[in-house]
Amino acid sequence: MEHLSFVDLQASSGITDEAITQEFSIQPSFLDEIKRGEKEAPAHLINSLTILADFQPDKKCLDTGSQPTSDTQLDQKMSGQDFLHFLESFDRIGRKTEIFERNGLKYYVNDFWTARQRQSNRIHEISYRACFKAELPSFFIERLTDTGDSVFDPFMGRGTTLVQAAILNRRPVGNDINPLSKMLVEPRLDTPSFSKIIERLNALESDYTLSDEQTSNPDLLTFYHPETLDKIEYLRDYFIDRTATGLIDNVDSWIRMVCINRLTGHSSGFFSVYTLPPNQATSVKRQKKINEKRQQTPDSRDVFAIILKKTKSLLSAYDQNFHSSDYILSTGSANDLATLKDDSVDLIVTSPPFLDIVDYAQDNWLRSWFAGFDIGGVEIAIHKKVEDWVGFVRTCFVEFSRTVKTGGFVAFEVGEVRNKSVLLEECVAEAVQGLPFKLLGVMINDQKFSKTSNSWGVSNNSKGTNTNRIVLLERIDG
Numbered sequence: 046m047e048h049l050s051f052v053d054l055q056a057s058s059g060i061t062d063e064a065i066t067q068e069f070s071i072q073p074s075f076l077d078e079i080k081r082g083e084k085e086a087p088a089h090l091i092n093s094l095t096i097l098a099d100f101q102p103d104k105k106c107l108d109t110g111s112q113p114t115s116d117t118q119l120d121q122k123m124s125g126q127d128f129l130h131f132l133e134s135f136d137r138i139g140r141k142t143e144i145f146e147r148n149g150l151k152y153y154v155n156d157f158w159t160a161r162q163r164q165s166n167r168i169h170e171i172s173y174r175a176c177f178k179a180e181l182p183s184f185f186i187e188r189l190t191d192t193g194d195s196v197f198d199p200f201m202g203r204g205t206t207l208v209q210a211a212i213l214n215r216r217p218v219g220n221d222i223n224p225l226s227k228m229l230v231e232p233r234l235d236t237p238s239f240s241k242i243i244e245r246l247n248a249l250e251s252d253y254t255l256s257d258e259q260t261s262n263p264d265l266l267t268f269y270h271p272e273t274l275d276k277i278e279y280l281r282d283y284f285i286d287r288t289a290t291g292l293i294d295n296v297d298s299w300i301r302m303v304c305i306n307r308l309t310g311h312s313s314g315f316f317s318v319y320t321l322p323p324n325q326a327t328s329v330k331r332q333k334k335i336n337e338k339r340q341q342t343p344d345s346r347d348v349f350a351i352i353l354k355k356t357k358s359l360l361s362a363y364d365q366n367f368h369s370s371d372y373i374l375s376t377g378s379a380n381d382l383a384t385l386k387d388d389s390v391d392l393i394v395t396s397p398p399f400l401d402i403v404d405y406a407q408d409n410w411l412r413s414w415f416a417g418f419d420i421g422g423v424e425i426a427i428h429k430k431v432e433d434w435v436g437f438v439r440t441c442f443v444e445f446s447r448t449v450k451t452g453g454f455v456a457f458e459v460g461e462v463r464n465k466s467v468l469l470e471e472c473v474a475e476a477v478q479g480l481p482f483k484l485l486g487v488m489i490n491d492q493k494f495s496k497t498s499n500s501w502g503v504s505n506n507s508k509g510t511n512t513n514r515i516v517l518l519e520r521i522d523g
């Protein structure tokens with residue numbers, strides 16, 4: 046880019062005069078002088094424009110949710126019956142839907158959504174344990190809601206449902222008991238401009254000086270080089286201070302989200318030495334063993350460059366139209382949704398914690414340290430006994446019956462647990478008994494062509510399938 050004149054560089058960056066004067070605090074007359082070559086542009090402006098000029102939106106990633114699929118039109122909301130007929134006749138990829146009944150439940154099996162059909166927008170790429178792919182909520186949102194309808198996930202995790210709802214111009218509504226969740230979701234609903242993020246990162250980097258003091262978290266040196274840890278602690282203190290003083294804005298929140306995502310991982314794109322994937326933090330003890338086994342010590346990482354790189358990747362197919370100022374987020378239990386009004390939700394797409402398979406507290410200890418709260422104090426649901434899980438799910442559906450409009454839907458993804466010896470869809474059927482919900486059916490999204498309906502019963506214990514099980518319910522009068 047060095048050979049470009051300022052005018053060419055500005056043109057390649059796509060940044061207007063107005064944006065330069067506002068976001069980089071440059072007087073219009075000074076900008077004119079720069080453009081005429083009479084004055085030198087400040088280094089931070091050149092840096093930012095160079096980065097922006099290098100920033101090529103990846104159009105193919107815009108596919109998910111931005112285009113209707115061939116067999117249905119976006120914004121033509123289906124009734125429950127129409128949706129079931131649609132599942133029965135689904136053959137977009139040349140495979141007929143297998144339909145069978147078991148214990149009073151009707152099952153629909155097909156390759157309803159796969160990464161082969163679409164590619165999700167990169168803004169989803171924030172890792173979180175047990176998250177689903179964006180294709181899943183997209184399938185339901187496109188068919189069961191209209192533009193402007195409220196789409197809710199009471200166990201939102203990284204916010205796949207909400208972000209996809211925003212992309213599809215629906216109103217995102219979300220909740221999770223883990224405070225980290227809101228920190229991961231909100232910046233992708235209320236997204237700052239790329240240039241504002243660069244400007245803040247530049248300011249943070251120029252204010253940073255290596256601390257003279259020893260770290261108060263020596264255990265973390267198992268994961269980080271001392272200089273990297275010093276930068277992480279600097280950023281952590283900054284976010285905690287901005288939160289305490291009420292100065293935190295959407296630019297800070299964006300950078301904090303990216304930091305949380307980059308804390309640990311298994312490549313040089315993360316702040317840490319090689320460790321588990323970013324959605325699971327291993328213990329200090331276990332990390333010592335990993336370091337010994339791999340004969341590794343943490344090397345110094347360019348924290349600010351890593352944040353910038355991940356930001357570019359997340360925003361590479363971002364469109365300002367996805368920005369949603371009209372969203373509702375809460376932190377609490379899904380069976381006590383005090384902030385949500387009665388009859389305010391058109392569709393729920395969610396996946397609850399499945400019995401005891403994921404320990405969210407253990408996975409998130411390092412992320413919650415960075416975010417400045419104690420995850421030990423959060424009552425994340427872990428139910429070991431099936432009857433306890435059923436009881437918990439029932440209390441959630443009591444809340445859903447209050448908040449979901451009559452004629453609205455719930456798509457409840459239950460996953461596969463305990464080698465299919467427990468069929469959670471049957472547990473959901475039990476949990477909703479007597480509540481104003483009609484169970485329309487169970488969808489199994491199966492990405493293997495060789496399956497027969499027999500495979501989905503308790504008798505078949507085959508492992509390694511890549512499936513989702515979704516219980517679909519309609520809110521009825523009552």
Ligand SMILES: C[S@@+](CC[C@H](N)C(=O)[O-])C[C@H]1O[C@@H](n2cnc3c(N)ncnc32)[C@H](O)[C@@H]1O
Pocket residue numbers: 173174175176177178199200201202203204205206220221222223226377378379380395396397398399405424425426427
């Ligand atoms: C399977 S994950 C959801 C992942 C989400 N679908 C996504 O794509 O990221 C389940 C979530 O439930 C949350 N959770 C656990 N107990 C909860 C409760 N009582 N109320 C609300 N959320 C809870 C966990 O923190 C976790 O984020």
